[in-house]
Amino acid sequence: MRAAVLEEHGEPLSIEDIDAPDPDPNGAVVDVEACGVCRSDWHGWQGDWDWIGIETQPGQILGHEPAGTVIAVGEEVEGVSEGDHVAVPFNLGDGTCMECRQGHSNTCENVMPLGFVEAVQGAFAEQVHVPFADHNLVKLPDGVSSVDMAGLGCRFMTSFHALAHQADVGAGDWVAVHGCGGIGLSAVHIADALGANVVAVDLTDEKLESARDxxxxxxxxxxxxxxxxxxxxxIADGGADVSMDALGIATTCQNSVGSLGTRGQHIQVGLTTDEERGMVHLPTDAMVMQEIEFIGSFGMPPTRYDEIFRMVATGKLEPDAVVSGTIDLEDVNDTLEAMTDYGTEGIPVIDEF
Known part of the structure; x- marks a missing residue:
């Protein structure tokens, strides 16, 4: 099969023919019909995140937002069959640890970040292997396209979990979104669907226009x-009720906290770059005196995807509205390079491998 393989951090991925995967006893192989290109892929390409124990190594296939069709299953798999149309969450769990058993598989004690570590090669490829398939694979509703659902593996579901589960977003609340990339635009759309008044913050008028749309x-x-x-x-009557850093740099994190009113909630979704290395200075005294909450949010448990699907079915959410366009596998290097200067918009999706 064809795949885009990391050879050296910051250098073009190599488009190669490699062996297709076989399923482990508890795993499944998915024929990848679409895969989003995310800023997290850019971080992996750059070699970031060694400070949290994740650093992509040469030989890694990136890509963590796939949707496609199951073409092979292991002998222990019971709930997934060949021919199932599925999305694959990026934060793969084992389904057995305490976190998974309590419904928090996004923070699995043995979490496997798809496309970032050797054990789970990614989906910038014609096929991808998914371990613990019964636990991790999400069956898609009838009639949806893989391109439209590709963002569900990371950006769209991450924003949904942050706003619908982690934060306390109510009708009429002011929600500020700092950074209007794929996560940020997804958050704008979701917060609006939840009844909030959304203020979008970015550096470019084009992305802000998309946020208005x-x-x-x-x-x-x-x-x-x-x-x-x-x-x-x-704008927000003295301060936002909820504010999200959807990018992960010191400025957006600090601006997000500073945008809140008393008893506001800051949601940190963006992971930091090599400049911050996970450490950001914050106005802790003001946060104490205003009783401001700082909330982290990571991915989303697969068991809660039905909440998104029900809102899609009634037209309240349209994940495809955040998809900015489709590209070929050969275009992935140009897309990653453009992300260095924040030159992409929405969710670009590979649909030709």
Missing amino acids: LGAVETVNAEEVDDVPAEVKA
């Missing part, structure tokens, strides 16, 4: 104002 009632161009938190507070 997806439901933002106000936008802030961070390059055109001197004080982003003050601007958000002026």
